[in-house]
Amino acid sequence: MHGWSGKILDIDLSSGSVETRPLDMEIARQFLGGRGLGARLLWDLVGPEVEPLSPENVLIFTTGPITASASQTSNRFNVSSKSPLTGTILHANSGGWWGMQFKRTGYDVLIVRGRAEKPSLIEITPDGVKIEDAGHLWGKGVFETTELLGQNRNKRNVMCIGPAGENLVRIAAIMNDGERALARGGPGAVMGSKNLKAIVVAGKEKNQPADKDQFKFMQYETGKLLKASPLTSQALPEFGTAVVMNVINEIGALPTRNFQQSQFEHADKISGEAITEEILVKNQACWACPITCTRISKTASGKEGEGPEFESAWAFGAQCGIDDLDLITEANFLCNDMGLDTISMGNTIGCAMELAERGLLDSDLRFGQAETLHDLIQDTAYRQGLGNELAEGSVRLAAKHGAPEIAMAVKGLELPAYDPRGMQGQGLVYATSNRGACHETGNMLGPEVLALPRLIDRFATQGKAGIVSVHQNSAAVIDSLVYCKFANMAVAEEFFARTLTAVTGEPYTADDLMKVGERVWNLERLYNLREGFTKEDDTLPDRLLNDPVVAGPSKGFTVNLAPMLVEYYQFRGWDENGVPKPEKL
Ligand code: SF4
Known part of the structure; x- marks a missing residue:
């Protein structure tokens, strides 16, 4: 393939049908892939009459024309659907390895429709496409599921939901490679509503550039630009995305205690610098990425995992008035294992804290209570106690307690880390x-x-x-x-256009x-x-x-x-x- 394989894999979990359909190349050229192609396909497939958690909603996983080409950062992929949290269009993308591996199976797009009768998983390998029983995995966390299904970075990659998706939590994420998230808008709940626990991919196909020499030249040029930028060559590798925590705080734009203030007095304790000094084990890269912004961290209690990124450190930190970096990091790990969107989770907890402080929610919850994070997250994933309300997101939570204005959200999606x-x-x-x-x-x-x-x-x-x-x-x-x-x-659109031209052979x-x-x-x-x-x-x-x-x-x-x-x-x-x-x- 040169950019596009031209194939859509279309699976209906209700009937068990598996079809390969041609990708309309006119549409592919107009919308490229990823989010654009996902939106275009969703337009035809899911109209206003479809409830987001009904079998009629779809999950559309899309790669792009440069995915798996080995151009720098060509690892990412997208999911499109109708959001069970907001009712708007849902698109979310993720890095890691899964997107690259799915492209290698020879498809550009995977559409999942319907609802399986019992917990199921999809496996796509050179031997074919199988829908298998996943009863033994239902109820398990993301980490265990990923391992049991044979995650192997460059050969076999697992995407799955955790208990949050199974329990139709509206802020549930789909996790790939055990640590990356398709997070925003609740795609994990859509996957759970389909009784679909996991999608495992292993492929052999290659996305070969149409013009190999030009592609190599663009890799070289792109590499030079990434090295020349202090952001992509120093700040992100050294301090991760949380490198901006102190900067945003300094200018008075770091939302604090559910946006009641815009500076957090302990921002330095949850900053990229603090993460590097106190808990960083190593930094890590997604496939084909020289930037290596990902943090692998270890807390004082010995828990190790991916994170926290800037948004997650903010969501469980400043947003909740919490400065305990270890517990913030462990909250991030737990969200990864339960399959939850860290931004919406932290934002919604902050909303609950304000409701409780104002006497609108019957709870002892208060800003700054780091020790409550673990149970609140776990209870959300399993819809227990107050967690059952948090599972609905901040807008429904605040409205239920008579204070819709306390939800910090737009169109139903919780705000991220900039005031x-x-x-x-x-x-x-x-x-x-x-x-x-x-x-x-x-x-x-x-x-x-x-x-x-x-x-x-x-x-x-x-x-x-x-x-x-x-x-x-x-x-x-x-x-x-x-x-x-x-x-x-570091790299402008002009360079992406030239790389796209080299990969597809079509001038952009x-x-x-x-x-x-x-x-x-x-x-x-x-x-x-x-x-x-x-x-x-x-x-x-x-x-x-x-x-x-x-x-x-x-x-x-x-x-x-x-x-x-x-x-x-x-x-x-x-x-x-x-x-x-x-x-x-
Ligand atoms: S490691 Fe960071 S910069 Fe590189 S692709 Fe992944 S998220 Fe992007």
Whole structure:
């Protein structure tokens, strides 16, 4: 294959049918792969009448044209579905090895439909595709399941759900390679609703570049850029993604105690520097990645595993007012084993802590109680006690206790680790992100904080709409190829286009890619509109719009969203109701 194998594996767990179908290459060229192709296929397969946890919902696993090519960070893959947490389009991507290995089975896409009668697993190998009984694995954690199914980094890779997915927890993740997560929006619950415990892949096919010399040259050029960038050659390898913890805290944009403050007095204790000094065993890379941002850590009690990344350290740290790095790290490990989205889990615990402190939730839970994390996470995965409420996510939790304004979420998805009152453009990103509040679909960390490509005023609103739109389109491109966003901190779209050309043999320019990004964004928008979402959903929690930051460098600021939204709709060529105009389709 040169980029695309041209094949979709389509499995219906209700009937047990296994079919290989051709991939429509016109659609592949328009949407590339990953998130874009997933959105396009989902558009046809899952309409507004489908309940997210019904057999009619689907899981669409997509690779991209560069997946498994050995271009730097070409390990990632995507899952698309309708979210049981938000009701919006769901897309999530993950690194590791599984995506590369699935591509090697000779398929671009795996569609899983229906619901198996009993716990099942899918195995895709050169010997064929099998649907097998997984009764002996049901109830087991991710780590044990992954090991029992024969995980072998470069040869055989396991993706599975943990107890959280089995118990239809709305913030459940799908875990691959034992430590990586397709996390946001509850894809693990969709997999659990299908009685599908695991998907094991082993392949032999190769994604051979059409132009080998040009591909090698692009690998060399990309390698040079990754080495030249202090972010990808020093900061991320040395301190991991949590390298930004102290930076974000310094500028007053680190959400603290459920966004009641925007600076955490103990941020240094949960920072990338602290992780490296106190618990880091080694750093690790996903397949074909020279950046090695992944942390393998060991706590004082001897527990060892992957993490914590920045978002997870924040979610169980500043968001919950907790500074115990060991217990934060163990909370991260437990989420990996239970199969839970760490951002939504930590955010929802923070929401529960505030509800309890305000006397709205009958519980002794308080901010700063590090020792409660373990039981809260485990109870969420098994839907026990208060955990049964946390399993529904922060929006349903806060609404149940009569205080919907305390849920820090957009379109039902919990906010990640940037307080937009200190980064106005980030507020617009959250409000307009198609899968709900998200830092991966157009993060403004680069221009508003890190001066990438140059520093802009983080408190300004005028002119932000254009920059946000370009960042969102660019993120959609990266997610569709599928590359890792950290590579994009050093490598521009122009280089990705040239690599894509070398792999597929078809000419692509950076402009072509950005058009794909815009197309993907508009299609996701249309999907949500078809589901009944409106411009009223392009908003932020009341606290961020109306409660000024009380202290620190962002003191006095709220998010001035309304004028940015008007400008945003205009820039995107949408009408005043946020509906893409016909010429944009
Ligand atoms: S930069 Fe980090 S997350 Fe991205 S591919 Fe490399 S190791 Fe994986």
